Amino acid sequence: MKKCIISFKFLFIFVSILHSQTNYSEWNNDFNLSKNEFFIDTNYILIFEQYDQSIPEVAFGETNFFAVWTDWKDWKIKGTRITLDGIILDTNGITICPNSDSQWYSDISFDGQNYFVVWRTPDNLYGTRIDTLGTVLDPQGINISSLTYCGWPPSLVFDGTNYFVVWTDNDVYNSPTIFGLRIDPNGAIVDSSKIQISLELSYQINPALAYGGSQYLVVWEDELQQALMGARVDTSGVVLDTSEIWLSNLFGPLNPAVAFDGTNYMVIFDWGDVYGSLVDTSGTVIDMDLRLVNLNNTPIIHPDICFNQNHYLIIYRDYLSGHGIYGTRVNTSGVVIDTNGFEITNSANAKIRPNVCSDNTNYLILWQDYFSGIDWNIYGNRIDSGGSVLHSPDIRISYDDSPYKINTQKDPSLSTDGSDYLVVWEDEDSLDVYHLYGAIVDEYGIVDTCRIRISTSADSQLNPVTAFNGTNYLVAWEDFRNHPDSADIYGTRISPSGEVLDTSGIGISTSNGEKLNIKVSSDDTNYMVVWSDSRSGTKDIYGARLTGEGVLMDLNGIQISYLGPDRDQPDIAWGGNSYLVVWRIGNSPGEYNIMGTRVSSSGTVINTDEILISIAVNAQENPAVAFDGINYLVVWEDKQSGSDYDIYGCRIDTAGNILDTGGFILSSAPGDQILPSISFNGTYYYLTWEDYRNGAEADVYGVCVSPVGMIVDSFTVCSDQHDQNDPSICCNYTGNVFVVYSSFEDFIGNQYISTDRIAGNFYPFLGMEEAPGIKPVDIRYQIISSNITGDKFSILLELPSTTDIVFRVYDLSGREICNERYLSRGPGVQNIQWDLRDTRNIEVGYGQYFYQIDLGEQTISGKIILIK
The missing domain is CATH 2.60.40.1930 (Macroglobulin (MG2) domain)
Structure with missing residues (x-):
């Protein structure tokens, strides 16, 4: 009787996607409907790591509040709805935008139907709409504006017709200043270009914003003048105050916040104590530098302010009380109601960055709390209009499900013993420390459940590569056991059954100078390892041979390339009589070419003048090489088009002659194609690469190429959501084609992991994709x-x-x-x-x-x- 193993991960991906309300069009109509991807290693370990949730913001949405914050676990903006009674509706949090960009500094407002959230990434200001049920309506985000300056949060309000968002970015003089844009409730950008609100040639940062019935008041810090400035902007986007409003006579006010009471604005700021200035709708400062909270000049306290139809509530952090959050009510004339303030929370550990919102009756106050003593979470409480605290204990708003992360796996490589495959990779054993593991995978895709511990010596081991010599595998890697800041090269042999034969590792190169970009091949008896070596002060290509018994034959290494421009990124393939070693040479910044030489099995460099494989303009990088029994095929990423990287190739015969002068193109898809990997299966070459044709997240694509350089087939290995990086391809002796890569995954089965795992895929990749425009x-x-x-x-x-x-x-x-x-x-x-029979009614075999x-x-x- 046959036994059956079913890939539940495979089932889970499809079930979870098709059960969701997301349709295919939101995935660029490029979802592989049938594929055979599987995880190489489904084991995971928990690694202690502190994950903070910070900088909360909150808005009132008629029936609920909505809070957002930055979650540093995955650098995402998270949120939750909170009832008017303080009940958390989304206890696991809502991911506001799942794309891979790092996200921080958010703000939120409500338009009567939906919420709108804005946030920063390293290069852009984004936004999205969220309905009152917590559904994210623009899951990939709306690109509001590009950014060249990364600091300070944006500020957002709704004026009854449009949203208005302000932020800090560099002006034409590369000096930070304040900009704004209007956005309609459908998420469309109203203004054709961003509005520069501050026209002074200065250093303006940290804006805050309020809507005053017919205009906005924008306030900010002026670092050059150590002042607090402001300007009004009307609802059509016109700046009304080309000469900025001076809001304080104090030197160096910080952290402004502003609210509107129906008649005037109250601008508050931090100057050791909390001060404020009343400003009317004509931009006239009525009262300046009112001392609203007396804290005896304590450190930065990040005050916030809100109006609830009767009075202002100012909240702040009070260092004198032991880092508690306190409040003070102030009337519309600037008169302090609570002269001593009142305590909102003062439980154990620090609290910072309070934020306040009103439902027109009560207030909801949020803050960043170190209550756990491990990391920062978001807490909150409600107070009534009289200043009474309504909850005890405080309400926990955000939940870090665990102060642990799932281990990351990356940088896979593989080789074959003719039938089975050895897959090796980096695995995070402890926080930011990587060791090497591996697994045997047979030609049917069955993974040996006993993963191989290849190297767990001190510090990290990185970038493993592997080759087979007919008897055993050799795995080589960059090793930091001797020099935490500079890699040596170590290796070990592994038997076809997965036994590590050199448990302490073989020191292949431990000389001075950094060794990087390791690759390995075999002449079916011995192994040869090549790398980029900095021992001479420049980067040169070195190599060393090892016997099948693991004995190092070249103690000082073999210098394969000679002094001159830096040479790095080597690859190597055995060609029956000699090795072909190829590499990148740097002629000038941004100008790289591909060169190579043949090396005999005795370690002699045959082509001392080097072979010029590609000398096109711009950059040619990351070459890879394979042999078909007659010729070599070298492939590389190429930027000779001047914009994106494409994949090029060139055949070279065993005498070192170039057969395709100038090379030929193998992929010119939109976006970059980089990091090619190549193998020959006895009939055709198969090559894969990291591909960005679908946007900022990497996929894996490839082509099948005949020995004469003709493209026979093209295929998608994996174009799932999130990144698939660093593909490595290998063909066994029966022609089986296997690809492994690092794939960012949200889940393994039902376990949420949100990290990179090693995935594998066999050819054919069954790239049956949905026709554009079809929705299921x-x-x-x-x-x-x-x-x-x-x-x-x-x-x-x-x-x-x-x-x-x-x-x-x-x-x-x-x-x-x-x-x-x-x-x-x-x-x-x-x-x-x-019934386990084919269409001819013949029982199928194992596999x-x-x-x-x-x-x-x-x-x-x-x-x-x-x-x-």
Whole structure:
């Protein structure tokens, strides 16, 4: 009887995506409907790490509050709805924008129907709409403006027609100043260009904003003059005060905040104590530098202010009280109601960055709290209009589910013993410390569950590479055990069964100077490792041979390239009589070419003049090379077009002659294609690369190339959401093509991980993609179980409505071996079965198969592995 292994990760990806309300068009219509991706290692460890949630902002939305903050666990803006009674509705938090950009400094406002959130990334100001149910309406974010200056939060208000957002960015003189833009409730940018609010040639930062019925008042710090300035802007975006309003006579006021009471603005700021200035709608300062809170000149306290139809509430951090959050009410004339203030919270540990909002009756105050003593979280409390605190204890708003992270895996490499594959990678054993692990994967995709601990010596081991010599694998890597700031090269042999033969590692190169960019090959007896070496003061290409028994043959290394411009990024392939070593040479900044030489199995450099492989304009980088039994094919990333990197190639014969002068193009898709990897399967070359044709997040694409340099096929290895990086490809002796890469994943099964894992994929990659513009029918199916009983594979599938079902099975070559149709099935539970026979009624053999279930315009896909 055959046993069946089913890839539940594979099932989970499709079930979770198709169960969601997201449609394919939001994924650029480039979702692979059938693929055979799987994790190499599903184990994970917890690594202690402090994750802060910080800088809260809150808005009132008629029925609920909505709070947002920066979550440093994954550098995202998170949020939650809070009822008017202080109940948290989204206890796990809402990710405001899932894209991979680092996000911080947010603000939020409400337009009567939806909330709008703005935030910064390193290069842009983004926004998104969120409805009152907490649904993010623009999940990829709205790009409001590019940024060249990264500091200070934006500020946002709604004026009844449009939102107005202000922020700090560099002006044409590269000096920080204040800009703004209007955004309509549909998320469209109203202004054709950003509005420069501060026209002074100075250093303006940290803006705050309020709407005053017919105009906005924008206030900010002027660092050059150590002053507090402001200007009014009307609702059409016209700056009304070209000569800025001077808001304080004090030297160096900080952290302004502003609110409007229906008649005047109250601008408050931090000057050891909390001061304020009243400003009317004509821009006239009525009262300046009112001392509203007396804290005896304590350090920065980050005050905030809100108006609730009767009076202002000022909140602040009080260092004198032990870092508590306090409040003071002030009337519309600037008279302090609570001369001694009142305590909102003063529980253990520090509290900073308070923020306040009113529902027109009570106030909700949020702050950043070190209550756990481990990391910062967001807490809050409500107070009534009389200043009474309504909750005890304080309300916890944000939850760091654990002060731990899941270990990251990256930089995979693989080689084959002819049948099975050895996959090696970096694995984060402790915070930011990486060691090397590996796994044996057979040609059917079955992973040995015992992962191999390759090297766990002191400090990190990085960038592993591997080759097979006919008897054992050699894994080599950059090793920091001797010099924490400079890598040596170590290696170990691993048997085909996964046994580490040199447990302490072999020191391949431990001389002075940094060693980087390691690659390895074999002449079927010995190994040869090459790298970029800085021992001479410039980067040169060095190599060293090891015997099959792991004995280092070249104690001082072999100098393969000679003094001159820096040479790095080598690769190496055995060509039957000699090795071909290729590398990048830097002629000037941004100008790189590809060169190479042949090296004999005895370690002799054959082409002392070097082979000029590509000397085109701009940059050619990261070469990779493979041999087809007659010639080599060298591929690289190439920027000779002047804009994006493309993939080029060139054949070289075993005598070192260039067969394709100038090279030939293998991919010129939009965006960058970088980091190519190449292997030969006995008939064709297969190469893959990191690809950015779909945007800022990396995918893995590839082509199949004949030995004469013709493209036979192109394919998508993986174009999932998030990044897939650093692909490595290898073909075994039977022609099987296997690709591994680092893939950012949200989940392993039901475990949320939010980190990089090593994934694998076999050719053919079954790149059946949806036609542009097609949206699937939302069939809310549920997979109840998948198993094998007797000689039948079955899936129990629950459908809520009637639909036609088509069940297909494919073998590894992509050949359809089963096609069953179930007409007008459902509602209810349906039993989809396969009798493990092909279309000729012949029982299939052991190995890996892929199924696809079509439900109208929706598809479920998965993997089946039959073992003895």
